[in-house]
Amino acid sequence: MELRQLRYLVAIDEHGNLGRAARALFVSQPALSYALKSLESELGVRLFERTPGGVVATAAGRDVVRAASEAVRRADLVAAVAARHRRDADRVLRVGFEASGAGELTTKARAEFARRHPGARVEPKRFDWGEEAEALRDGRVDVAFVWLPADLAGLRSVVVHTEPRVVGLPVGHRLADREGVSVVETNGEPLMWTERAPRAWVDWWAVNPRPDGSEPLWGPKNDNVEEMLEQVAEGAAICFAPSSMASYYARPDLAWVPLTDVEPLRVALSWSDDTETALVRGFVEAVSDLAVTET
Amino acid sequence: MELRQLRYLVAIDEHGNLGRAARALFVSQPALSYALKSLESELGVRLFERTPGGVVATAAGRDVVRAASEAVRRADLVAAVAARHRRDADRVLRVGFEASGAGELTTKARAEFARRHPGARVEPKRFDWGEEAEALRDGRVDVAFVWLPADLAGLRSVVVHTEPRVVGLPVGHRLADREGVSVVETNGEPLMWTERAPRAWVDWWAVNPRPDGSEPLWGPKNDNVEEMLEQVAEGAAICFAPSSMASYYARPDLAWVPLTDVEPLRVALSWSDDTETALVRGFVEAVSDLAVTET
DNA sequence: CGGGGCCATAAACGCGGCTTATGATCGCTG
DNA sequence: CAGCGATCATAAGCCGCGTTTATGGCCCCG
Numbered sequence: 242m243e244l245r246q247l248r249y250l251v252a253i254d255e256h257g258n259l260g261r262a263a264r265a266l267f268v269s270q271p272a273l274s275y276a277l278k279s280l281e282s283e284l285g286v287r288l289f290e291r292t293p294g295g296v297v298a299t300a301a302g303r304d305v306v307r308a309a310s311e312a313v314r315r316a317d318l319v320a321a322v323a324a325r326h327r328r329d330a331d332r333v334l335r336v337g338f339e340a341s342g343a344g345e346l347t348t349k350a351r352a353e354f355a356r357r358h359p360g361a362r363v364e365p366k367r368f369d370w371g372e373e374a375e376a377l378r379d380g381r382v383d384v385a386f387v388w389l390p391a392d393l394a395g396l397r398s399v400v401v402h403t404e405p406r407v408v409g410l411p412v413g414h415r416l417a418d419r420e421g422v423s424v425v426e427t428n429g430e431p432l433m434w435t436e437r438a439p440r441a442w443v444d445w446w447a448v449n450p451r452p453d454g455s456e457p458l459w460g461p462k463n464d465n466v467e468e469m470l471e472q473v474a475e476g477a478a479i480c481f482a483p484s485s486m487a488s489y490y491a492r493p494d495l496a497w498v499p500l501t502d503v504e505p506l507r508v509a510l511s512w513s514d515d516t517e518t519a520l521v522r523g524f525v526e527a528v529s530d531l532a533v534t535e536t
Numbered sequence: 537m538e539l540r541q542l543r544y545l546v547a548i549d550e551h552g553n554l555g556r557a558a559r560a561l562f563v564s565q566p567a568l569s570y571a572l573k574s575l576e577s578e579l580g581v582r583l584f585e586r587t588p589g590g591v592v593a594t595a596a597g598r599d600v601v602r603a604a605s606e607a608v609r610r611a612d613l614v615a616a617v618a619a620r621h622r623r624d625a626d627r628v629l630r631v632g633f634e635a636s637g638a639g640e641l642t643t644k645a646r647a648e649f650a651r652r653h654p655g656a657r658v659e660p661k662r663f664d665w666g667e668e669a670e671a672l673r674d675g676r677v678d679v680a681f682v683w684l685p686a687d688l689a690g691l692r693s694v695v696v697h698t699e700p701r702v703v704g705l706p707v708g709h710r711l712a713d714r715e716g717v718s719v720v721e722t723n724g725e726p727l728m729w730t731e732r733a734p735r736a737w738v739d740w741w742a743v744n745p746r747p748d749g750s751e752p753l754w755g756p757k758n759d760n761v762e763e764m765l766e767q768v769a770e771g772a773a774i775c776f777a778p779s780s781m782a783s784y785y786a787r788p789d790l791a792w793v794p795l796t797d798v799e800p801l802r803v804a805l806s807w808s809d810d811t812e813t814a815l816v817r818g819f820v821e822a823v824s825d826l827a828v829t830e831t
Numbered sequence: 832c833g834g835g836g837c838c839a840t841a842a843a844c845g846c847g848g849c850t851t852a853t854g855a856t857c858g859c860t861g
Numbered sequence: 862c863a864g865c866g867a868t869c870a871t872a873a874g875c876c877g878c879g880t881t882t883a884t885g886g887c888c889c890c891g
Contacts, residue, residue, distance in 0.1 A: 242615060244539045245848090259869065272849060274870060279848090284618035293857040293868050301621035308617045308810060312610035319603040320537060323579035326596035394809070395690070514689070515603060540879090554838065567880060569839060574879095588837055588888040833891095840885075846878095854871070860864090 244316055246280045247309040249273055250288070254306040258295035314379070318515060321380035325516075333362045334520045337373040337385030340466035343402040343508040344485030346531060347386060354527040361520055369465040371438030377513050383521050384512040388483075390445050391438075393511055399525065401532035402508040407487055407497045409473050409480040417496035424448045424503050431460030433469045433480040446481055448503055470495060539611055541575045542604040544568055545583070549601040553590030609674070613810060616675035620811075628657045629815045632668040632680030635761035638697040638803040639780030641826060642681060649822040656815055664760040666733030672808050678816050679807040683778075685740050686733075688806055694820065696827040697803040702782055702792045704768050704775040712791035719743045719798050726755030728764045728775040741776055743798050765790060 249266065253273060256262040263270040281288050288302035298306060334354070338347060351363050366382050373385040377396055387393070389400070408427060410417045416426065428451060434443050443449075447457045460478030463469040466486070473480050474494040483506040487497035510528050512521050544561065548568060551557040558565040572591075576583050583597035593601060629649075633642060646658050661677050668680040672691055682688070684695070703722060705712045711721065723746060729738050738744075742752045755773030758764040761781070768775050769789040778801040782792035805823050807816050 242539065242611060244537065244611070247611070247614065258867095260867085269850060270869075271851085271871080275848070278870085284615065285622045286618050291869055295868070300626065301618065304617050304621060304813075305614060308610070308614040311810065312607060312614055315603070315607035315610045316537060316539070316542070319542065319600060319607050320579065322599045322603045323581050323596065326599060327579070327581045515606065516599075518599075553836095555836085563879095564881060565838075566840080566882085570879070573839085586838060590837070835888105835890090837888075838886090841883085842881100844879105844881075846880090847876105849877090850873100850875080852872085855869085857866105857868075859866090861862100 242280070242283060244313065246276050247313050249276045250280065250306055251310045251313060253277060253289065253296060254298055254302070257297070318380055322516065325380065332360060333364050334384065334524055335364045335366050335382040336524070337366045337368055337376050337382035339368050339370060339373060339386075339388060341483065341485040341489035343386045343510075344404055344483070344489070346402045346508075346528070349531055350524070350528045353531055354524050357527055358520065358523050361523075369437055370435045370463075371442060374511065377511055377516075380513070380516055383516050383518065384510065384524050387509045387511045389507045389509055390442055391509070393509065396511045396513055397517075398509040398511040399529060399532075400507050401510045401528050403505045404483045404485055404508075405505045406481055406500045406503050407484045408500055409470065409482055409486070410496045410498065411474055411476045412494055412496050414476075414479070414496065416498060419498050421499040421501040423501055425451055425453050425455075427457075427479060428453070428455055429458060431478040432457045433460055433463055433472060433478045435464060436462055437464055448481070452502065466490065537575070537578060539608065541571050542608050544571045545575065545601055546605045546608060548572060548584065548591060549593055549597070552592070613675055617811065620675065626813065626815065627655060628659050629679065629819055630659045630661050630677040631819070632661045632663055632671050632677035634663050634665060634668060634681075634683060636778065636780040636784035638681045638805075639699055639778070639784070641697045641803075641823070644826055645819070645823045648826055649819050652822055653815065653818050656818075664732055665730045665758075666737060669806065672806055672811075675808070675811055678811050678813065679805065679819050682804045682806045684802040684804055685737055686804070688804065691806045691808055692812075693804040693806040694824060694827075695802050696805045696823050698800045699778045699780055699803075700800045701776055701795045701798050702779045703795055704765065704777055704781070705791045705793065706769055706771045707789055707791050709771075709774070709791065711793060714793050716794040716796040718796055720746055720748050720750075722752075722774060723748070723750055724753060726773040727752045728755055728758055728767060728773045730759060731757055732759055743776070747797065761785060 249262070252262040252266055253259060256265060259270050259273045259277075263273050266273070277289065284305065286301045286305075287299055288305055289296040289298055336351070343350075351365075354361070354363060366376070368376060371391065373382070373387050374391050374393065374396065376382045377385050386402075387398070408416070408422060416422050432447055434447060449457050451457065461472050463472060469480050470490055470492065472478050474492060481500065481503075484497075484499065510525060512525065544557070547557040547561050548554060551560060554568045554572070555565050558568050561568070572584065579600065581596045581600075582594055583600055584591040584593055631646070638645075646660075649656070649658060661671070663671060666686065668677070668682050669686050669688065669691065671677045672680050681696075682693070703711070703717060711717050727742055729742060744752050746752065756767050758767060764775050765785055765787065767773050769787060776795065779792075779794065805820060807820065
């Protein structure tokens with residue numbers, strides 16, 4: 242069994258026919274035909290049914306493709322690990338976050354870490370909604386502040402921060418001058434949401450269903466904080482956010498009002514077993530120590 | 537990057553020199569020299585320092601080897617997944633357990649599962665101490681009853697069963713006729729233990745440290761329940777076990793006495809994401825339903 | 832100072848996967 | 862219903878690359 246065969250397999254499954262997969266892989270169609278056949282013969286099980294119009298995975302094929310794509314991912318991770326060492330190895334730590342991260346803790350953590358590890362450098366990496374976990378898994382960052390809920394499978398995590406949530410409104414909005422609002426008072430307002438994160442994440446953020454059983458009115462989609470705030474400022478929708486966003490993204494055309502009856506945001510610090518280095522451990526310790534004093 | 541190179545890499549790291557690794561892999565030594573060199577050049581980082589006497593991994597090498605061995609494992613899992621489909625695919629479920637498993641629940645679960653899935657067959661697989669988790673990870677079983685504590689990384693788990701613990705003694709032992717004993721009363725007795733499980737597991741079972749701060753007297757090692765009971769029957773040591781063992785391994789030369797002041801055993805039902813099939817889900821559901829009524 | 836470990840290099844061989852060319856089958860369509 | 866345009870399979874030839882054996886250089890130790 243060759244890594245190449247597994248890559249081919251995944252591509253074939255993705256494209257649903259040999260020809261397109263071949264073009265995507267920059268090889269000829271018979272190469273895939275041959276590779277697939279030899280893999281099936283080695284594994285002793287038919288992976289794809291051939292039909293005019295394409296190929297379709299058998300039950301065995303589906304499972305094998307799943308396992309194969311994981312194997313390919315791990316192989317790519319080998320290259321990522323090596324690439325990291327080729328560059329800067331034990332001197333720089335890449336920290337992922339989204340939007341306002343974990344608020345002040347993000348900055349304090351960086352300072353504390355710099356104090357403890359004078360030789361090291363922190364590279365902050367900003368991500369769109371829900372992208373940090375994936376980035377951790379494929380080695381694009383070493384550690385990340387993740388907004389919960391999130392899919393933390395395959396990652397180690399510590400909850401390090403919580404903060405109340407607020408609603409973001411355009412100035413002049415009927416609720417903009419309130420001291421605080423209940424989530425049900427926003428029921429009729431179109432709410433920003435995203436397709437980048439899993440449904441559970443979206444529902445948690447949107448408080449769906451609402452305490453009164455109703456469903457939020459879904460507004461425009463967005464991929465990141467700037468897109469979200471732009472739409473809110475335009476008056477196209479409102480958004481929910483952690484309170485730190487009010488200070489980190491202060492804009493004259495936005496108003497922020499505390500939500501009085503929703504769970505606070507919890508932020509986890511996460512990292513992957515596969516990229517756990519001395520620097521990662523050091524950062525986790527620094528943040529954990531700060532998190533204890535914070536609460 | 538080829539799977540073969542990664543396998544070579546892991547073997548080189550294991551053996552610490554090219555010659556022995558080559559013999560283990562049934563290839564010539566220059567083949568490894570060439571493969572290692574080409575991989576290092578592809579990754580752009582030196583993986584092993586060459587010394588007279590052998591090779592030793594660099595910092596980068598250690599990380600890359602770790603990632604590589606995981607990649608190799610996932611590739612082997614592809615073959616395991618295929619092998620499963622080649623055999624019996626969606627008809628038989630392999631259930632791992634050790635010793636008395638989860639007691640009656642093990643049997644009841646099997647019956648309930650058979651009732652719900654008339655076409656399916658259960659293959660029980662017995663393991664030595666602490667081996668089930670590994671077996672789950674490399675696909676030798678689909679699901680397993682795991683005695684906690686255990687390393688469940690990479691697995692999904694539900695705690696489904698708890699039972700009190702007992703001490704196993706040879707008949708005629710000074711404590712054999714008691715209604716119950718405190719763990720500290722066994723302080724002077726040599727206690728069975730194992731090297732197959734992680735230290736934390738051994739300590740938990742041995743109740744180390746004891747409530748009075750002392751350390752158990754370590755007796756003979758053993759790999760599985762039969763070996764353990766054999767030594768206990770001989771009078772070479774005593775053992776701690778879940779109470780179900782008293783009825784599942786009733787021997788005329790053994791006595792079982794409840795431990796009055798130790799935590800009960802907890803049993804998790806575990807399975808791997810990578811081998812989650814309809815049958816696995818069905819079994820988990822069946823066991824979960826039974827577990828609810830059990831408590 | 833010689834022998835025996837180690838790894839690196841060189842040269843030749845041969846397997847295996849690639850390519851292009853072509854065949855077989857199906858389904859759509861005018 | 863014939864023909865076109867998809868699909869995947871097969872055939873034949875090429876050539877890259879990883880293997881082998883043979884050899885060299887290095888270091889340590891007796």
